[in-house]
Amino acid sequence: MKIAVCVKQVPDTWAEKKLRSDDSTLDREAADGVMNELDEYAVEEALKLQAAHGGEVTIVTMGPERAGETVRKALSMGADAAIHLVDDSLHGSDALATSYAIATILDGRGFDLIFFGSESTDARMSVVPAMVAERLGVAQLTFAQKVDVSGTSVTIQRTTDYGFETVEASMPAVLSVVEKINEPRYPSFKGIMAAKKKPVETLSIADAGLDASQLGLSAAWTVVEDFAARPPKAAGTIVTDEGDGGVKLADYLATQKFI
Amino acid sequence: MSEVLVVVEHADGSVKKVTSELLTLARTLGEPSAVWIGPGYSEAAAATLGEFGAAKVYVADGAQYIDHPVAPRAEVLASLVSEQAPSAVLIASSADGKETAGRLAIKINSGVITDAIGISADGIATQSVFGGSTVVHSKVTKGTPIFTVRPNSTPPVAAATTPTRVDVSVPVSEVAMKAKVTGRTVAQKDGRPDLSEAAIVVSGGRGVGSPEGFAVIEALADSLGAAVGASRAATDAGWYPHQYQVGQTGKTVSPQLYVANGISGAIQHRAGMQTSKTIVVVNKDPEAPLFELADFGVVGDLFQVVPQLTEEIKKRA
Ligand SMILES: Cc1cc2nc3c(=O)[nH]c(=O)nc-3n(C[C@H](O)[C@H](O)[C@H](O)COP(=O)(O)OP(=O)(O)OC[C@H]3O[C@@H](n4cnc5c(N)ncnc54)[C@H](O)[C@@H]3O)c2cc1C
Ligand SMILES: Cc1cc2nc3c(=O)[nH]c(=O)nc-3n(C[C@H](O)[C@H](O)[C@H](O)COP(=O)(O)OP(=O)(O)OC[C@H]3O[C@@H](n4cnc5c(N)ncnc54)[C@H](O)[C@@H]3O)c2cc1C
Numbered sequence: 001m002k003i004a005v006c007v008k009q010v011p012d013t014w015a016e017k018k019l020r021s022d023d024s025t026l027d028r029e030a031a032d033g034v035m036n037e038l039d040e041y042a043v044e045e046a047l048k049l050q051a052a053h054g055g056e057v058t059i060v061t062m063g064p065e066r067a068g069e070t071v072r073k074a075l076s077m078g079a080d081a082a083i084h085l086v087d088d089s090l091h092g093s094d095a096l097a098t099s100y101a102i103a104t105i106l107d108g109r110g111f112d113l114i115f116f117g118s119e120s121t122d123a124r125m126s127v128v129p130a131m132v133a134e135r136l137g138v139a140q141l142t143f144a145q146k147v148d149v150s151g152t153s154v155t156i157q158r159t160t161d162y163g164f165e166t167v168e169a170s171m172p173a174v175l176s177v178v179e180k181i182n183e184p185r186y187p188s189f190k191g192i193m194a195a196k197k198k199p200v201e202t203l204s205i206a207d208a209g210l211d212a213s214q215l216g217l218s219a220a221w222t223v224v225e226d227f228a229a230r231p232p233k234a235a236g237t238i239v240t241d242e243g244d245g246g247v248k249l250a251d252y253l254a255t256q257k258f259i
Numbered sequence: 260m261s262e263v264l265v266v267v268e269h270a271d272g273s274v275k276k277v278t279s280e281l282l283t284l285a286r287t288l289g290e291p292s293a294v295w296i297g298p299g300y301s302e303a304a305a306a307t308l309g310e311f312g313a314a315k316v317y318v319a320d321g322a323q324y325i326d327h328p329v330a331p332r333a334e335v336l337a338s339l340v341s342e343q344a345p346s347a348v349l350i351a352s353s354a355d356g357k358e359t360a361g362r363l364a365i366k367i368n369s370g371v372i373t374d375a376i377g378i379s380a381d382g383i384a385t386q387s388v389f390g391g392s393t394v395v396h397s398k399v400t401k402g403t404p405i406f407t408v409r410p411n412s413t414p415p416v417a418a419a420t421t422p423t424r425v426d427v428s429v430p431v432s433e434v435a436m437k438a439k440v441t442g443r444t445v446a447q448k449d450g451r452p453d454l455s456e457a458a459i460v461v462s463g464g465r466g467v468g469s470p471e472g473f474a475v476i477e478a479l480a481d482s483l484g485a486a487v488g489a490s491r492a493a494t495d496a497g498w499y500p501h502q503y504q505v506g507q508t509g510k511t512v513s514p515q516l517y518v519a520n521g522i523s524g525a526i527q528h529r530a531g532m533q534t535s536k537t538i539v540v541v542n543k544d545p546e547a548p549l550f551e552l553a554d555f556g557v558v559g560d561l562f563q564v565v566p567q568l569t570e571e572i573k574k575r576a
Pocket of ligand 2: 037038179463464465466467489490491492493504505506507508509510520521522523524525526527528531541542543544547559560561562
């Protein structure tokens, strides 16, 4: 089985995230980069399926040079190889452009399963997996809280507002995972050493056969007009309970017309 | 006036509240037409859509549109966009809604903006990003703008009309049928408002201590007509079902009032509730970071404060 896992490098969850004042894109220099948390769950799920069914796991990322750190992390968790699309002209790509680039890299490589996280922690759009499925014309099995593979058929539990749907398809398929699905492993020392020798294919947009006019900030289908830090919230009223905390809270809710 | 498509969110045949918010917002952009996709369209649904100003309702009635996730919905919308040439498409920011928007964007080669909390008459969307710390104004520059809009961001305002029903029948393609829904498992519904749509959310975290402890949270929620939420610490411990988790990897909520009990305020929790209009925090640790977001906070034991509050609310009702 050939499995791809798409991972994105994002600013560290705990860091304050900012937009750049010059072109309103994410300031990736302002914080350490880490693998998008949900993508770790996607890598884990791919490795578990590989352990059970055999095959190869390839990491795919689009991002600047330093996204190589995230590639290494995925390889040290146990993935076999990676493809890194890096090109200055990708800077500022929106969701349409990103899905175009990822779908083009994946197309024709014979992947049976293509894993994603269900949401990135920086832009939080939750659209790229569905867009890649649309572009490739393959089955969309997203928001999976459980994945089962049997022969060439894949069944997932798709998380819904109140429960889940069981969804089935034949390979190839695009999957995205939610955090409930597993507990990602930590890279072992051996894994970290082994990762250094694993093949990473670095592609420019020309290498990947991508059309530059469809990529980057100037081609974007959406533009940021302006942005501002939200005005700091006025400090609230904090009281200490002295036996009447609930009553004071009720008084507050009454002044705010909630009761 | 230009036509604006509003995709109806519905469950068990009834129109969800977010749809009346979207219709209200659509009226600032043009004339709203609702799009109902799936089985179960009824007179009652038509009445609700009319109440909030839907001039037309396109009805694509049939199980084939929901027996395959997302893809058929995007096909219905793509066909309507090419026939009607609307000036914008509005969809609720639910998981299905966002994915539908994404697939539609590719089909019609248009830009998509997700999680808008407002849209101006000239099509500029407001997004609240990075856990609410930054406000962004953005717009779509190519194609028919597609917006997904967060529930609870526009107060619904009625503008009664009698909508014209227009039946549409779009055949579902082979590709869209590649993934098939073979079963639906619905967890016990609790009879409370939907978490993502509720005007008031009362949540509990690790401080609640046990599954039984949640009775105190539920009692407060019921006295306020609120939905119950939980932090991941509480759902991971199995004290409350996972579908009630608020945060980065749970639901994003933006209610009028959010009452957090025994929740410290980790960044992943904040990501799901930071845009709530009024935030109340009950925590015994005065240093708990969530107090930074509180409009009103009580430092104290939730097992003292919350039951007293519930009693007080009942007394004043
Ligand atoms: C605050 C903010 C708001 C934005 N709003 C918009 C908007 O409204 N419309 C718009 O078109 N663009 C928007 N963008 C740009 C958008 O972030 C990028 O285009 C991005 O690549 C796709 O969005 P996402 O990260 O939210 O993807 P999601 O759909 O949330 O990501 C899901 C999964 O897709 C995979 N993935 C995503 N990006 C990559 C990558 N580069 N390489 C490999 N795998 C990847 C990962 O597996 C990830 O878990 C915004 C960016 C920011 C910072
Ligand atoms: C990938 C990833 C995704 C995540 N996604 C989410 C998410 O979606 N949602 C989420 O919530 N978290 C999420 N988290 C977890 C998050 O980091 C925190 O661990 C979690 O939010 C902590 O929950 P808590 O505040 O209930 O618990 P704690 O941090 O343990 O806080 C408990 C609080 O209760 C108070 N307390 C204890 N007893 C009482 C009492 N009797 N009365 C009053 N107060 C009391 C304590 O003072 C403390 O402040 C995620 C983490 C990761 C790594």
